Amino acid sequence: MLSAAVQRASERRADTGLQAAVIVDDGTIWRGVAGNADHGDDDLLTHDHHLYIGSVTKFFTATLVMRQVQRGAISLSDTVDEWLDLEYAGDVTVRMLLNHTSGVPNYTGDPWFTTRNVARPAKRWRPIELVDIIRGKSLDFDPGSRHRYSNSNYVLLGILLEQLTGSSYGALLGDFVRAELGYDRTYYLDYPDDAPIANAYDESVFNLGRRELTAFRTTLETSAYAAGGILSTAPDVASFVRSVFDGRVLDEDVLSQMRTFVDAPDEDVTTQVEYGLGIRHLRIDGEDLYGHTGTIPGYSAIAMHHDQPTYTIAVIGNVSTIDQAGICGALQRIVLDEFY
Structure with a gap:
């Protein structure tokens, strides 16, 4: 049933490559895959392929920050x-960056x-260049007064982590996620040269149909940085x-802080209630779900x-635009x- 659902979703989007993972109560993990990694050659997506997770990266970045809080x-x-x-x-606190109440404009x-x-397309952005885009611009609102999603918040958190620890964001991620937790297919920039990466496609620009964006990989991953640049697999992300x-990463009181929400309706994520x-915090079919969504040109x-x-x-x-x-x-x- 799960495999059929992923297959149907892929076929509805002209064989979009989809990689999925579900973990149930006892820890059993189901893995599914459908569609194409390369739509030009009809090469099938496999469990071995890596894909960019866009703003799901923010969940990883926030966890790294909360580890420093702990x-x-x-x-x-x-x-x-x-x-x-x-x-x-x-005037801006760590909490405000994490929950998008800082007022910092979106680069x-x-x-x-x-x-x-x-x-x-081959430009390799440095994090400070992303900050320079918003340098000198006024805040969108008084810090702490409201919520507005801004990728700049998580670029700043990435830089904060690097300043605080003396390590690069990619090294921090690798030391924690791969070395400590064992989820060894999750990277920021330091993936092996032979890592199979699914090609990137977009359909949203000027209604020109499906266009390949793989040539833009360097500029897209480096410009997304700690806000959206992680490369991973569905099983690694779910795990x-x-x-x-599950409380295996953060102490209970720290996780409780991470789960402190502000009202945050979002016109781009209509199922969202809080952040x-x-x-x-999304509500889908009446069920309360917690995590993150992500969209980066070529992936969702x-x-x-x-x-x-x-x-x-x-x-x-x-x-870019899966449902x-x-x-x-x-x-x-x-x-x-x-299962229930």
Whole structure:
């Protein structure tokens, strides 16, 4: 049933490559795959392929930050001026960056940024260049007064982590996710040269049909950074999300802080009700789910956890605009029917 649901979702989007994973209450993990890794040659997507997870990266970044909170290296109430050189850094706290209440403008909404990405597909962005896009711009609102999603918040958190630890974001991720937890197919930039990566496709630009974006990989992954640049697989993502919510990664009081939410309706994610510290709270078919969604040009993802009964669902596709909530909901209905 689960395999058939993934296959149907792929076929509805002209054989979009979809990789899925479901973890049920006893820890059993189901893996599924459908569609094409390369739509030009009709090469099938496999369990071995890696895909970019877009803003599901934020869940990973937030967890890395909360680990530093747990160690006492920083506090959620700390202002970020000690680590970040921005004129308003003394008014913005770590918590505000994590839950998008900082008011920091979104660098990916800047027309110059988009133009440069299109014009220079091989550009390797440095994190400070992303900050320079918003440097000198006014805050969108008073820090802490409301919620507005901004990728800039997580670029700043990535830089904060690097300043705090002396390690690169990719090294921090690898040391924690691969070396410590054993989810060894999750990377930021440091993936092996021979890692199979599914080609990237987009259908949203100027209604020109499906266009391959694989040539833009370098500029897309480096410009997404700690906000959206992680490369992974559905089983790795589901396993990581499950390990966080199971309490294997963070102490109970720290996880409780991570699950402190603000009202956050989102016109781009219509199933969202609240936002925590790197956690979207979605309501799909009446069920409360916690995790994150992700969209980066060429890829789309969703990773969600349900508390009781316990199950975790992750889906990644190699087209920018898969129906994240629809696919998650379809898998959820089968999980509830078959396992609970």
